[in-house]
Amino acid sequence: MPNPTPVRRRASFVFLPPVVAATVGISLLVQGAFGQPNFELLEERAEQRELAGWVVPTLELTDYLYPRLATGFAGSEWVVVNKLRPLSPLDFEPQVREISSSESLDNSRGLELRDVAATALEAMASEMLFQGAGQMFVNSAYRSYEYQRELFVDKVDQYGEAEALVRSAKAGHSEHQTGLAVDVSVPAQGCAIMQCFGDTVAGKWIAENSWKFGYIVRYERDTTSITGYTYEPWHLRYVGIEIARTYANNGIHTLEDFWGFPAAENYPEIAESTID
Numbered sequence: 419m420p421n422p423t424p425v426r427r428r429a430s431f432v433f434l435p436p437v438v439a440a441t442v443g444i445s446l447l448v449q450g451a452f453g454q455p456n457f458e459l460l461e462e463r464a465e466q467r468e469l470a471g472w473v474v475p476t477l478e479l480t481d482y483l484y485p486r487l488a489t490g491f492a493g494s495e496w497v498v499v500n501k502l503r504p505l506s507p508l509d510f511e512p513q514v515r516e517i518s519s520s521e522s523l524d525n526s527r528g529l530e531l532r533d534v535a536a537t538a539l540e541a542m543a544s545e546m547l548f549q550g551a552g553q554m555f556v557n558s559a560y561r562s563y564e565y566q567r568e569l570f571v572d573k574v575d576q577y578g579e580a581e582a583l584v585r586s587a588k589a590g591h592s593e594h595q596t597g598l599a600v601d602v603s604v605p606a607q608g609c610a611i612m613q614c615f616g617d618t619v620a621g622k623w624i625a626e627n628s629w630k631f632g633y634i635v636r637y638e639r640d641t642t643s644i645t646g647y648t649y650e651p652w653h654l655r656y657v658g659i660e661i662a663r664t665y666a667n668n669g670i671h672t673l674e675d676f677w678g679f680p681a682a683e684n685y686p687e688i689a690e691s692t693i694d
């Protein structure tokens with residue numbers, strides 16, 4: 419090691435790239451985040467990544483601890499919800515507002531999102547129409563714990579439990595309950611809430627441009643073994659522009675990979691039943 423001195427925070431630090439931060443963070447936690455961090459190992463890893471072409475910020479505990487902790491807060495834009503990470507509390511209720519209908523956005527169902535997510539969606543729809551990719555329709559947005567519970571029970575009745583589990587979330591485990599997730603379509607182009615939406619002009623435009631508005635396509639093709647859900651090109655999750663940009667720039671496909679969380683294909687064996 420050429421430089422064994424402790425890592426110092428650089429003034430120019432920006433919260434990037436979280437994958438590195440997460441990985442380094444895990445190393446720190448494993449080695450005793452509340453004891454003495456192993457700076458030598460940190461530097462060694464950082465050097466390896468630099469050699470591999472990464473731009474590696476210098477990290478201190480506080481640089482990654484807050485972002486990672488925020489992924490556990492139901493009210494955070496960075497919250498990560500999946501089959502292994504229920505919302506806390508399970509019946510969390512965000513503050514939401516109705517998404518504004520306009521020439522570019524049809525919210526005739528009167529659906530709601532958190533203000534940041536609604537504002538971003540309105541801006542995205544406006545740009546989408548402007549670029550000729552169609553008028554967006556809001557199929558689903560905020561769903562309460564109770565509504566999600568009923569929805570899941572309906573899916574079980576309709577498809578059986580195994581199939582219901584990859585098509586819908588149990589209450590307390592749905593991104594829709596955060597008020598940050600929305601299902602959209604462009605009725606004029608067909609394939610509403612179908613996987614072929616990904617091949618429409620609108621679907622392609624969204625996959626390419628949604629990050630500019632702070633959204634990601636949360637359940638991409640071939641990520642079921644990590645996210646636990648089948649491909650849903652219509653399901654957008656607001657994570658904020660900072661995260662969405664980094665996600666897109668680094669070719670990341672799941673929030674689990676982004677933050678370095680374990681794959682969440684299935685619910686834990688011993689899970690509290692949320693459908694009884």
Ligand SMILES: [Zn+2]
Binds near residue numbers: 600652
């Ligand atoms: Zn959805």
